[in-house]
Amino acid sequence: FIKRLEFFAAMRLYIVRHAQTVENATNICQGQLDTKLSPDGIRQAQDLALRLKDVRFDLAFTSDLSRAYDTLRHITEYHGKTEIFIIELLREQHKGDFQGKCKSKRDCAIFGSYHEFMYPGFGGESMYHVRDRVEAFLGVLRKYENDDVRNVLIMSHGGPIMAMMTYLNGEDLSEYAKYKPKNCQIDIVDYEF
Numbered sequence: 001f002i003k004r005l006e007f008f009a010a011m012r013l014y015i016v017r018h019a020q021t022v023e024n025a026t027n028i029c030q031g032q033l034d035t036k037l038s039p040d041g042i043r044q045a046q047d048l049a050l051r052l053k054d055v056r057f058d059l060a061f062t063s064d065l066s067r068a069y070d071t072l073r074h075i076t077e078y079h080g081k082t083e084i085f086i087i088e089l090l091r092e093q094h095k096g097d098f099q100g101k102c103k104s105k106r107d108c109a110i111f112g113s114y115h116e117f118m119y120p121g122f123g124g125e126s127m128y129h130v131r132d133r134v135e136a137f138l139g140v141l142r143k144y145e146n147d148d149v150r151n152v153l154i155m156s157h158g159g160p161i162m163a164m165m166t167y168l169n170g171e172d173l174s175e176y177a178k179y180k181p182k183n184c185q186i187d188i189v190d191y192e193f
Contacts, residue, residue, distance in 0.1 A: 011141065013189045014055070015154045017161055017181040018063075018071040019044040024183060027103050031095030032123070034066050041067070044184045045074035052186075053078035055151060059144065061137070062155040063090040071184070072155040082153070089137040092157035096124025115173045131163040131173055138167070142193050161187065 020041035023030045037045060048071070057079050062072040064086045076082055096119035115127040137160075141152065156164075158181055165179035166172065168189055181187065 010145070010193075011149055011191045012151050013141075013154055013187075013191050014052070014057070014151065015156065015161055015164065015187040015189060016048070016071070017158055017183055017185050018065075018068040018155060019048070019074075020183040021067050029095050029098045029101055029103050030067075031093060031099040031119075032065065032091055033099050036066055037070050041071075041183065042074075045071045048184045048186075049074040049078055052153075057082045057151050057153045058149040060084045060153040060155070061087050061090060061140075063092070063157060063160075064088050065091055065157070068155045068157065072153070075153065075155075087137065087140070089133045089140070090154065090156040090160055091133070093119070093127065093130045093159035094123040094125045095119045096121030113174065115176055127159065127163060127173055127176060130159045131167060134160050134164045134167055138164075141191075145193055165189075 020038050021035045022038045023035050025038055052075055060082050062068050098119055118124060118126040161181050162176040162179045166175050
């Protein structure tokens with residue numbers, strides 16, 4: 001599943017959500033827990049790697065959480081010379097006390113405007129915190145503006161991807177939900193600084 005948004009730019013971003021984890025399949029809130037790919041997730045990552053094997057990536061950035069890095073590792077089997085950067089700015093939203101717990105409709109009902117909801121507990125973030133991290137990451141990309149970098153692979157998580165897509169489209173963060181990615185979904189964005 002590939003969704004393309006055109007910005008007539010110098011740098012093409014391949015923004016990918018990691019492959020499925022056991023927690024994704026069992027409806028467990030992961031946040032910044034360091035979880036592993038499920039057997040289905042490994043197959044998803046391998047299929048994604050085949051779909052992207054002919055794309056020449058100049059750079060690759062990944063969240064430091066294992067589910068993102070392990071998905072990227074499958075892709076880079078076909079891209080041995082691609083420089084990889086592991087960056088915490090691409091981590092999933094920290095979900096405080098909810099991390100490791102089963103999601104439920106009751107829990108979702110207390111959120112109200114989710115993008116404004118601040119997860120309770122140590123480290124808990126709102127989507128505004130995530131968007132701040134995404135903007136900082138895009139600042140890192142700007143350092144490569146004059147380096148003839150054309151194709152950039154970005155491996156991240158649902159929260160940062162939704163925040164990034166609203167930012168790149170000049171939209172309010174309240175529009176985040178329409179960009180909710182599936183596991184191994186690719187959003188291709190031509191990005192102009």
